[in-house]
Amino acid sequence: MRAIQEQxxxxxxxxxxxxxxxTLAEKGYETIGPTVQQGAIxxxxxxxxxxxxxxxxxxxxxxxxxxxxxxxSSFFGYVVGPNSGKSFLHPSRETLMQASRKGDLLEFVxxxxxxxxxxxxxxxxxxxKAIEIQDRVLLEGLYVDRKYKERRDxxxxxxxxxxxxxxxxxxxxxxxxxxxxxxxxxxxxxLNDDRGHRFxxxxxxxxxxxxxxALTTKQATAADIDSAGRQADDAAEAISKSxxxxxxREQLYDSLDSPYWEKIGARCLACTNCTMxxxxxxxxxxxxxxxxxxxxxxxxxxxxxxxNAEFSGLHGGSVxxxxxxxxxxxxxxxxxxxxxxxxxxxxxGCGRCITWCPVGIDIxxxxxxxxxxxxxxxxxxxDAP
Amino acid sequence: xxxxxxxxxxxxxxxxxxxxxxxxxxxxxLLAVAGKVHIAHFxxxxxxxxxxxxxxxxxxxxITTPDDVERIQKIxxxxxxxxxIGACATSGGIQALRNFRDVKEFTSIVYAxxxxxxxxxxxxxxxxxxxxxFELRGCPVNKYQLIEVLNAMLWGxxxxxxxxxxxxxxxxxxxxxxxxxxxxACLGPVTHAGCGAICPAYNRGCYGCFGPQETANMDPLSxxxxxxxxxxxxxxxxxxxxxxxxxxxEKARRQVEATNN
Numbered sequence: 018m019r020a021i022q023e024q025x026x027x028x029x030x031x032x033x034x035x036x037x038x039x040t041l042a043e044k045g046y047e048t049i050g051p052t053v054q055q056g057a058i059x060x061x062x063x064x065x066x067x068x069x070x071x072x073x074x075x076x077x078x079x080x081x082x083x084x085x086x087x088x089x090s091s092f093f094g095y096v097v098g099p100n101s102g103k104s105f106l107h108p109s110r111e112t113l114m115q116a117s118r119k120g121d122l123l124e125f126v127x128x129x130x131x132x133x134x135x136x137x138x139x140x141x142x143x144x145x146k147a148i149e150i151q152d153r154v155l156l157e158g159l160y161v162d163r164k165y166k167e168r169r170d171x172x173x174x175x176x177x178x179x180x181x182x183x184x185x186x187x188x189x190x191x192x193x194x195x196x197x198x199x200x201x202x203x204x205x206x207x208l209n210d211d212r213g214h215r216f217x218x219x220x221x222x223x224x225x226x227x228x229x230x231a232l233t234t235k236q237a238t239a240a241d242i243d244s245a246g247r248q249a250d251d252a253a254e255a256i257s258k259s260x261x262x263x264x265x266r267e268q269l270y271d272s273l274d275s276p277y278w279e280k281i282g283a284r285c286l287a288c289t290n291c292t293m294x295x296x297x298x299x300x301x302x303x304x305x306x307x308x309x310x311x312x313x314x315x316x317x318x319x320x321x322x323x324x325n326a327e328f329s330g331l332h333g334g335s336v337x338x339x340x341x342x343x344x345x346x347x348x349x350x351x352x353x354x355x356x357x358x359x360x361x362x363x364x365x366g367c368g369r370c371i372t373w374c375p376v377g378i379d380i381x382x383x384x385x386x387x388x389x390x391x392x393x394x395x396x397x398x399x400d401a402p
Numbered sequence: 403x404x405x406x407x408x409x410x411x412x413x414x415x416x417x418x419x420x421x422x423x424x425x426x427x428x429x430x431x432l433l434a435v436a437g438k439v440h441i442a443h444f445x446x447x448x449x450x451x452x453x454x455x456x457x458x459x460x461x462x463x464x465i466t467t468p469d470d471v472e473r474i475q476k477i478x479x480x481x482x483x484x485x486x487i488g489a490c491a492t493s494g495g496i497q498a499l500r501n502f503r504d505v506k507e508f509t510s511i512v513y514a515x516x517x518x519x520x521x522x523x524x525x526x527x528x529x530x531x532x533x534x535x536f537e538l539r540g541c542p543v544n545k546y547q548l549i550e551v552l553n554a555m556l557w558g559x560x561x562x563x564x565x566x567x568x569x570x571x572x573x574x575x576x577x578x579x580x581x582x583x584x585x586x587a588c589l590g591p592v593t594h595a596g597c598g599a600i601c602p603a604y605n606r607g608c609y610g611c612f613g614p615q616e617t618a619n620m621d622p623l624s625x626x627x628x629x630x631x632x633x634x635x636x637x638x639x640x641x642x643x644x645x646x647x648x649x650x651x652e653k654a655r656r657q658v659e660a661t662n663n
Contacts, residue, residue: 082579083583109575289570326617
C-alpha cells in the first residue's frame with residue numbers, strides 16, 4: 018500500500034470543494050476542471066463545484082468511448098476524456114511572433130498578452146506525470162519553449178487520484194498511477210463511503226499548503242488514510258492492460274525490421290488521433306503567414322503529428338511514405354528512443370491512444386506482440402499472431 | 403498601374419460555379435485581392451476580358467467534353483501558374499459518377515435529341531490532362547485556403563495547405579470524435595484536411611468533401627463503418643459523392659461492393 022504521511026494529510030468535506038475552486042479563482046487563477054461537453058468529459062472552465070461532472074462516469078474500450086449518468090454523488094467518478102493538460106500548457110495553436118512593415122523597416126512584436134495563470138483541477142495522476150514529461154522536453158532540453166515555461170511557472174495542480182480505472186488504462190505499467198506521488202500542489206482522494214463524502218487532501222507544495230490553510234479541513238485519521246490507500250490498491254488491481262517495459266527498448270530496437278509493423282500499418286488510418294490525444298506528444302509545425310498586401314506577417318506554431326507524411330518531409334518528399342513506418346516511428350519513440358532523448362519513457366499509460374483510435378489499435382497489445390516475436394526471433398515469425 | 407500587377411484569370415469547366423464564387427465570397431479580403439492582382443478574365447465578376455498570358459490561372463470544373471480537352475490545353479499554354487480549385491477540378495466531382503455507368507443510356511433518357519450531345523464517357527480531373535502547379539481541394543474550396551494559395555503564388559512562396567486528415571482539425575479545435583464517442587459514421591480519418599472540420603463540430607460525421615487525404619487507408623475504415631452497423635450499400639454511397647472519382651474512394655467503393663455481392 019502507498020505510504021501517506023499522516024501529518025501531511027487532511028480531510029475536507031465534499032461541500033468544501035466549491036470553496037477550493039472559488040479560492041483559486043480569487044487568487045487569480047483561471048480554474049480548469051472536468052466538465053461534461055459534447056458527450057465526453059473534457060477539461061474546461063469550471064466556476065464552481067456545480068460545473069463538475071458529479072454522477073457521471075465513462076466507459077472506454079479500443080476505439081470506443083461513452084459517458085453516462087450513474088446517479089452517484091461522486092464528482093470524479095470518470096477516468097479521463099480526450100483532452101489533457103497539454104491543451105492548456107502546450108495548446109494546439111500558438112502565435113510565436115508578429116511582424117509588420119513600418120515604412121522601410123520591419124517591426125517585430127512578441128505576443129503582448131500575459132501568460133494564462135491556470136489551476137488545473139482534477140487532473141489524473143497519469144496527466145500530472147505527462148506534464149513532468151513535457152517539462153523534460155519543453156523546459157529541460159537545449160531549447161526552452163518560452164510560452165510553455167511562462168504558463169508552467171504559474172501553474173497550480175490539483176490532482177485527483179483514481180478510484181476506478183477505465184477499460185484502456187495501463188498506468189501501473191508506466192509508474193504513473195493510479196495515485197500520484199509527486200508533481201502536484203494538492204492531491205485529492207475522493208472518499209464516498211458509509212463514513213460520508215469527503216476528500217483526503219495531500220499537500221505537495223508551499224502554495225498547496227497555503228490553499229489548504231484557507232479551507233476548512235481537519236487532520237486525516239489513520240482510518241481515512243487506510244481507506245485512501247485501499248482505494249488506490251483496488252484501482253491498481255482492476256487495471257487489465259499492461260506493457261512489460263523490462264528490456265522493451267532493446268527489443269524494439271532489435272525489431273525495427275520486423276514484418277509485423279506492416280500488419281499494424283495495414284490497420285492504421287494514419288489519422289493522427291493517437292498523437293493528438295496523447296498528453297506527452299509535443300510535436301508541432303511552424304507556419305509563416307502573411308497578408309495579401311505584404312504589410313504584416315505572423316509565425317504560428319500548430320500541433321503536428323508523425324503520422325502526417327509532411328512531418329518527415331525533406332527535400333524531394335517524405336522519408337516515411339508508408340503508414341507502418343510512421344507507426345513504428347511513433348511507438349519506438351514513445352517506448353524506446355524517448356528514453357535516449359529525455360531519460361524517461363514517453364508514455365504514461367492513460368490509454369487515450371487506444372480509446373480514441375477510430376479503429377482501436379492497442380499500443381499495449383502491439384508492444385507485447387512485438388516483444389513476443391522478438392523473443393521467438395527470426396525464422397519463426399510467421400507463426401506469431 | 404493595372405499593367406504592373408500580376409494578371410489573374412479564372413476559367414470554368416463542368417462545375418456548379420461554387421468554387422469561383424468562394425473568391426467573390428471573400429468580402430473583407432476581396433478588395434485586397436483586387437488591389438494586388440489585375441483580374442484579367444473572370445466572367446463571374448467582370449465583363450472585362452484581357453487576353454493572356456496570365457500570371458496565375460484558377461481552373462474550376464472537370465473535363466467532360468471533347469471541347470474541354472482542347473480548351474484546357476490552350477489555357478495551360480497561356481498560364482504561368484495554374485491552380486485547380488475544387489472537387490470537380492481535382493477529382494472529377496459528383497459528375498464522375500458517370501464514369502461507372504453507361505453515359506449513352508443517360509443521354510438517351512435525359513435529352514430529347516441525344517444526337518446533339520457531344521460528351522465524354524468520363525468526368526476527369528484537370529491534372530489528368532495537363533500539368534498543374536497546385537491542386538486546392540474541397541466542395542467547395544475553403545475561401546481562406548484560396549486566398550492563402552493566391553497569396554503564396556503572388557509572393558512566390560509555398561502555400562501553407564496541409565494534406566493530412568480532417569481528424570487533425572477536429573483535435574486542434576477541440577471537437578470530440580463523433581465516431582468514437584457516439585458511433586457515428588465519419589469519413590474524417592481518410593479525408594483531406596482543409597474545411598476546418600465543420601461537420602463534426604456540428605455533431606455530424608465528415609462527408610469527405612475534400613477528397614482523400616495524402617495516405618488514405620480505406621479498408622480499415624470500411625471495416626470500422628461495417629462494425630458500427632452501416633450497411634455495405636451505405637458505405638459505398640459515402641464513398642460516392644463529390645470525390646467519387648478520386649482513386650482511393652473509388653477503389654474502396656468497389657471493394658465494399660465486391661465484398662457485399
